[in-house]
Amino acid sequence: MQHMRRAVTVALLTAGALVVAGCSASGGDSGSASGDCEPAGGDVTLTFTSWIPGIEDAVAMWNEANPDIQVEVQTGPSGNAGTYQNFFNQLEAGNAPDLGQIEYDALPNFRVQDGLADLAACEDVVAAEDQFLDWTWAQATLGTDDEVYGIPQDQGPMALFYRSDLFEQNGIAVPTTWDEYKAAAEQIRALGGYITNFSQSDINQFAGFVWQAGGQWFQNNGDEWTVELTSDESETVASYWQDLIANDLVAVYPPWTDEWNNAYNSGEVWTWNSAVWGANSIASGAPDTSGKWSVAPAPQWEAGDAAAGNWGGSSIAVFKGTDHLYEAAKFALWLNTSEEALTSLNETAAIYPATKAGLKLPVLQEGVPFYGDQKIYDVFAQAASEVNPDFVWGPTMTQTYADVSDGFKAAVSGSGTLNEALASAQESTISALEAQSIPVAK
Amino acid sequence: MFSRAGAMIVMAVFTLYFLIPLWWLLVASTKSRGQLFTTNPLWFADPQFIQNVTGLFTYRDGVYAKWLLNSVLYAGVGGLLATIVAAMCGYALAKYRFPGREAIFNTVLGGVLVPATALALPLFLLFSRIELTNTYWAVLLPSIVSPFGVYLSRVFAEASVPDELIEASRLDGAGELRTFFTVSIRLMTPALVTVFLFQFVSIWNNFFLPLIMLRSEELFPVTFGLYSWNSTINQFPELRTYVLVGSLLSVVPLIITFLLLQRYWRTGLGSGALK
Numbered sequence: 001m002q003h004m005r006r007a008v009t010v011a012l013l014t015a016g017a018l019v020v021a022g023c024s025a026s027g028g029d030s031g032s033a034s035g036d037c038e039p040a041g042g043d044v045t046l047t048f049t050s051w052i053p054g055i056e057d058a059v060a061m062w063n064e065a066n067p068d069i070q071v072e073v074q075t076g077p078s079g080n081a082g083t084y085q086n087f088f089n090q091l092e093a094g095n096a097p098d099l100g101q102i103e104y105d106a107l108p109n110f111r112v113q114d115g116l117a118d119l120a121a122c123e124d125v126v127a128a129e130d131q132f133l134d135w136t137w138a139q140a141t142l143g144t145d146d147e148v149y150g151i152p153q154d155q156g157p158m159a160l161f162y163r164s165d166l167f168e169q170n171g172i173a174v175p176t177t178w179d180e181y182k183a184a185a186e187q188i189r190a191l192g193g194y195i196t197n198f199s200q201s202d203i204n205q206f207a208g209f210v211w212q213a214g215g216q217w218f219q220n221n222g223d224e225w226t227v228e229l230t231s232d233e234s235e236t237v238a239s240y241w242q243d244l245i246a247n248d249l250v251a252v253y254p255p256w257t258d259e260w261n262n263a264y265n266s267g268e269v270w271t272w273n274s275a276v277w278g279a280n281s282i283a284s285g286a287p288d289t290s291g292k293w294s295v296a297p298a299p300q301w302e303a304g305d306a307a308a309g310n311w312g313g314s315s316i317a318v319f320k321g322t323d324h325l326y327e328a329a330k331f332a333l334w335l336n337t338s339e340e341a342l343t344s345l346n347e348t349a350a351i352y353p354a355t356k357a358g359l360k361l362p363v364l365q366e367g368v369p370f371y372g373d374q375k376i377y378d379v380f381a382q383a384a385s386e387v388n389p390d391f392v393w394g395p396t397m398t399q400t401y402a403d404v405s406d407g408f409k410a411a412v413s414g415s416g417t418l419n420e421a422l423a424s425a426q427e428s429t430i431s432a433l434e435a436q437s438i439p440v441a442k
Numbered sequence: 443m444f445s446r447a448g449a450m451i452v453m454a455v456f457t458l459y460f461l462i463p464l465w466w467l468l469v470a471s472t473k474s475r476g477q478l479f480t481t482n483p484l485w486f487a488d489p490q491f492i493q494n495v496t497g498l499f500t501y502r503d504g505v506y507a508k509w510l511l512n513s514v515l516y517a518g519v520g521g522l523l524a525t526i527v528a529a530m531c532g533y534a535l536a537k538y539r540f541p542g543r544e545a546i547f548n549t550v551l552g553g554v555l556v557p558a559t560a561l562a563l564p565l566f567l568l569f570s571r572i573e574l575t576n577t578y579w580a581v582l583l584p585s586i587v588s589p590f591g592v593y594l595s596r597v598f599a600e601a602s603v604p605d606e607l608i609e610a611s612r613l614d615g616a617g618e619l620r621t622f623f624t625v626s627i628r629l630m631t632p633a634l635v636t637v638f639l640f641q642f643v644s645i646w647n648n649f650f651l652p653l654i655m656l657r658s659e660e661l662f663p664v665t666f667g668l669y670s671w672n673s674t675i676n677q678f679p680e681l682r683t684y685v686l687v688g689s690l691l692s693v694v695p696l697i698i699t700f701l702l703l704q705r706y707w708r709t710g711l712g713s714g715a716l717k
Contacts, residue, residue: 047657049657074658075657075658075659076656077669077670081669081670082653082669086657090570092567093566093567093570094570095570095573097657258483261479262479262480265480277677280679281679284680285679288476288480349677349678
């Protein structure tokens, strides 16, 4: 399936290149001018594309309560598996939906292609800022002060999932720093296990590590982009994991495969540095280990620090060309802030909200049986408050991820290092930006 | 004698090679989500196939059944129309003399070389213009075009419809259309079944066009629906079983089609070769 996905991605990118190359300037943009966020004053129907299963339950509640603003849900594969390319095609053809699900790391791409409406024109949106964690809001403002390009929906603060039973039986303390983590890795290796699995293809997880270390991969001052895949923090994180890989202290199964699940299910691998949504991944991939897991705050680079990374999360954006900015913004705010919608989204798709109030949902205060009845969401709520708001994504993340991943795959099979992979992706990312005429600071 | 045994061994190895993934799919479809990674991948463990199928057909108000019907509609109707069009076109190219005939045929032949994927995006932009995206037509209309079918039909018409027969039919007072539909098409049947099968399978498996054209779940064909689910498996693990069972069941209509039409296409494949 990985090959299949790769093939599809390539096909989509090729198709995208064709669009860009054969750009027929057919953009008869009939949308509202920016800065115009007024109610339409009649009945409105909005189209909304999302791949979240069960999101139509929440939308049905909205439709019942708002007969004058009806929302139609459209669906498709997850963003990078086709839906983003569809958005670009639709923007090109002038029939984009009013609203769409866009992950944080893809927002800058849509912004650079001028596909998003600025929601800062809507008073309600500006007024809602305080309801969101500052860093999730920063993901939607793309680091600007006065522009908003989406309403944050969910987040993926990271912590350490670990096999509390194995740590206890073998008298190994739960690591609180990355140094301790390496020491524990050696002890676990001596017992025949691995402390964790290094993922060669979840580059956004690795970015989460860099994020936690206070590092940046991109900067944008409004005019130019700076690419910093080889920043000091990024290098430190890469060297750390390279060392673990080189000394055979981590497993290197391709993630999300049967053998990967099996390694966790059989107790060969003891921990996973993952996001809040990872709780379900373990529960479904390693069912035999039920009740034996716990969650602890992520290991820190300095003892006593309190920093967390983030892996995942998305926003609801409004596309340029919509005739109903006001209504679209109103719906997106309701979907991502109201308790009824957040409760429904959590029930149907385990969505972990991006709002402060959302973290206090009753369902997120309960113990989870798979984790020995630990109230694991307390750990994640704490982590959510420790995520650096300054982390910015680049405008060509699909390409960056693919290039880093190629290098990482080589590194885990023994040719080259993670640092070399970052260095080469640094170069190819700059080339990709320049190829799209996006100004890069040298 | 040895060479025969050797050939048999090679055949057996390749048969296994092709059948193991199917076998795995069959076995995996009978497992609960927990057993998928924890039990032998090539052998059964507490089969609960009926339960999985029931789950699949009730998930999201039975959208999977709708997808199957859509696929049958796209591939069945599309394949049928494509076959009729290709048959008429190929027959005309084989049996009539008119200026530009070779040019038309060569253009059609060129069409065989253009991958459907490359046409999907221009088609999307075209269909956007006439506001037909996200409708049944968006998938059905492009499916009616089969350059390869035209090529096959021409070859078969030349090989299996004697000019004398057409002449005789004309002398008896039948018009061209009547001649085609009562005489020629019967002679071409084995070939047309082959064309239909080719087109049926390629529409059934074509998910790139639906991916680009369709947004409403109730219009999806089964391949694209399963692909959509599969793309979110990491986020929503409960979909895994549905993707597996759905994939297994989605092969069934293809197998049925092949078995039903088997006797036709077996004669069809060979009939062009010995003339």
